[in-house]
Amino acid sequence: MTTKKVYIGCGAGFAGDRFDAAGPVVRTLAQRDGPRYLIFEVLAERTLAIAQRLRRNAPQAGYSPYLDHYLEPVLAEAKKQGIRIVSNMGAANPEGAARRVLELAADQGIDGLRVALVAGDDLLAMHKAEEIRNLPTIEGITLADREIIAANAYLGARPVAEALELGADVVLVGRTTDAALTLGPLIHEFGWAEDDLDRLAQGTMAGHLLECGAQVSGAYFADPGFKDVPDLAEVGFPIAEIDEAGDIIITKAENTGGLVSRATVIEQALYEIHDPANYLTPDVVLDMSRLRVEEVGPDRVRVAGAAGRPPTSTLKATISIDGGWLGEGEITYAGPNALARAELAASVVRRRCQILGIQEPVRVDIIGTGSVHDNDMGSQRTGKELPADGEYRVRAAVRSSSREIAQRVSDEVLSLYCSGPAAGGGVRQYVTEQVSTASVLIGRDQVLPYVQVREVTS
Amino acid sequence: MSKIEVPLHAVAHGRAGDKGNRSNISVVPYHAEVWPYLLDQVTEARVLDIFRHKGATAVKRYELPGLMALNLVIDDALEGGVNGSLGIDGHGKTLSYLLLGELRVKVPADCLPEGSPWRGSGI
Numbered sequence: 395m396t397t398k399k400v401y402i403g404c405g406a407g408f409a410g411d412r413f414d415a416a417g418p419v420v421r422t423l424a425q426r427d428g429p430r431y432l433i434f435e436v437l438a439e440r441t442l443a444i445a446q447r448l449r450r451n452a453p454q455a456g457y458s459p460y461l462d463h464y465l466e467p468v469l470a471e472a473k474k475q476g477i478r479i480v481s482n483m484g485a486a487n488p489e490g491a492a493r494r495v496l497e498l499a500a501d502q503g504i505d506g507l508r509v510a511l512v513a514g515d516d517l518l519a520m521h522k523a524e525e526i527r528n529l530p531t532i533e534g535i536t537l538a539d540r541e542i543i544a545a546n547a548y549l550g551a552r553p554v555a556e557a558l559e560l561g562a563d564v565v566l567v568g569r570t571t572d573a574a575l576t577l578g579p580l581i582h583e584f585g586w587a588e589d590d591l592d593r594l595a596q597g598t599m600a601g602h603l604l605e606c607g608a609q610v611s612g613a614y615f616a617d618p619g620f621k622d623v624p625d626l627a628e629v630g631f632p633i634a635e636i637d638e639a640g641d642i643i644i645t646k647a648e649n650t651g652g653l654v655s656r657a658t659v660i661e662q663a664l665y666e667i668h669d670p671a672n673y674l675t676p677d678v679v680l681d682m683s684r685l686r687v688e689e690v691g692p693d694r695v696r697v698a699g700a701a702g703r704p705p706t707s708t709l710k711a712t713i714s715i716d717g718g719w720l721g722e723g724e725i726t727y728a729g730p731n732a733l734a735r736a737e738l739a740a741s742v743v744r745r746r747c748q749i750l751g752i753q754e755p756v757r758v759d760i761i762g763t764g765s766v767h768d769n770d771m772g773s774q775r776t777g778k779e780l781p782a783d784g785e786y787r788v789r790a791a792v793r794s795s796s797r798e799i800a801q802r803v804s805d806e807v808l809s810l811y812c813s814g815p816a817a818g819g820g821v822r823q824y825v826t827e828q829v830s831t832a833s834v835l836i837g838r839d840q841v842l843p844y845v846q847v848r849e850v851t852s
Numbered sequence: 853m854s855k856i857e858v859p860l861h862a863v864a865h866g867r868a869g870d871k872g873n874r875s876n877i878s879v880v881p882y883h884a885e886v887w888p889y890l891l892d893q894v895t896e897a898r899v900l901d902i903f904r905h906k907g908a909t910a911v912k913r914y915e916l917p918g919l920m921a922l923n924l925v926i927d928d929a930l931e932g933g934v935n936g937s938l939g940i941d942g943h944g945k946t947l948s949y950l951l952l953g954e955l956r957v958k959v960p961a962d963c964l965p966e967g968s969p970w971r972g973s974g975i
Contacts, residue, residue, distance in 0.1 A: 664916075687919055769931065
């Protein structure tokens with residue numbers, strides 16, 4: 395007797411991920427027997443805040459602007475093969491996303507597609523902005539007098555499982571934990587109870603390993619000569635095979651580049667983790683301190699040993715507030731004496747900002763001197779032996795609540811074209827609206843997740 | 853066995869992640885024989901020294917002996933992080949390589965990975 399296995403592939407690990415990555419994942423899943431799922435994780439904290447702004451301007455908008463790009467190529471094949479899709483492309487408007495998926499299905503002649511949406515994460519829909527503003531933030535940031543753009547609680551995996559119980563082919567959520575996209579299907583398939591803590595921990599571990607896409611299968615890993623990765627341009631996205639006991643095999647789509655090894659899995663296991671014994675989620679507190687990771691075949695790594703403890707009584711919520719403007723400008727100096735010309739340009743920009751009476755701190759980097767690892771003062775550059783000739787890029791940056799000031803600092807780099815040192819070239823300017831985020835904890839009774847199902851009817 | 857002093861990068865790999873103004877960096881040796889040397893030499897104090905110019909205030913080291921990996925959590929390392937940094941990499945994604953490059957460790961010469969450019973350098 396073979397034990398039931400659930401296959402979960404990942405088609406995207408962030409909002410800017412490749413649109414064609416899911417194809418090989420779907421083709422591989424199509425050859426497997428058993429329940430199969432395809433997840434897309436495309437919702438960072440800032441992405442959600444931007445989506446909320448889009449929705450405010452146009453009520454139909456506010457779901458992932460890339461929904462068509464990700465789903466159009468795979469929707470028909472996934473439905474045909476019985477591969478169910480779970481994604482947080484709902485962003486600030488899961489209902490709008492569901493409507494759009496139904497339109498896509500109708501356009502492609504996909505009959506009987508059931509689409510479920512999970513909502514209830516939006517705290518602004520249930521609470522007054524003033525109430526939210528008064529919550530203490532984990533970071534100690536004060537929210538008073540700041541425009542609240544978005545406030546969303548992290549839902550867990552249970553509502554996702556509930557949507558699957560209702561027979562959904564596609565489940566669209568807003569803010570849930572990224573791991574819920576994987577744990578939801580596992581709870582649905584195996585019926586794991588709330589006190590099946592070690593299994594929930596393993597399911598969360600699987601989700602954590604899948605949620606950044608190819609970061610577990612050879613991407614964000616290659617370091618030529620030290621860590622070589624085959625065919626990164628066509629890196630294969632990961633697939634997890636999970637059995638009823640919660641045992642995980644991490645592998646990847648067939649006929650692709652990349653690699654799954656002990657090393658790729660360990661790097662991703664610890665990615666964005668603080669205390670490995672206390673990874674808090676709404677479903678379980680994950681303890682990975684006794685995690686075991688072993689290679690069991692080519693591009694096959696077994697992950698076991700995650701332990702679980704009961705979840706806390708609160709949920710984390712992200713509050714997004716207006717973050718003002720970031721103004722940046724860049725210019726390059728190259729060839730003989732490039733470093734001295736770049737240093738001169740940097741000091742001209744600093745002096746100009748003084749003359750203009752800019753009050754905000756202005757940072758001026760010289761890219762090529764190790765500036766990314768330096769600080770606002772450039773203190774590590776002093777006394778460092780650097781080639782006098784070569785290629786250096788001066789970059790000025792300021793943050794301000796005023797767009798005008800952000801623009802003015804950026805323009806001081808532009809003006810170096812005619813008023814700076816010899817032969818500056820390649821100016822680029824960026825003035826971008828910023829979102830700041832803070833975290834709060836709220837009681838579970840303050841959040842009411844709900845599920846709705848829609849269907850294409852011909 | 854003769855020891856060789858090399859940057860951490862010669863014997864270990866890692867990845868940086870961010871949450872707010874806090875960075876976490878994993879450190880994983882290529883060879884198991886290096887593990888005790890990392891436990892001994894990749895200390896909280898030495899890591900803090902490398903990130904102090906960024907404003908870092910504290911380092912907590914978590915050990916995962918089953919994985920043979922360290923997780924270093926560095927407070928206030930990101931100059932405000934994506935919310936506030938004026939630097940070009942507010943997430944601190946490149947910081948794993950600051951650590952791997954700046955922290956030097958003394959290890960037995962035969963612990964270096966096959967084909968490592970540090971093999972036979974004798975420094």
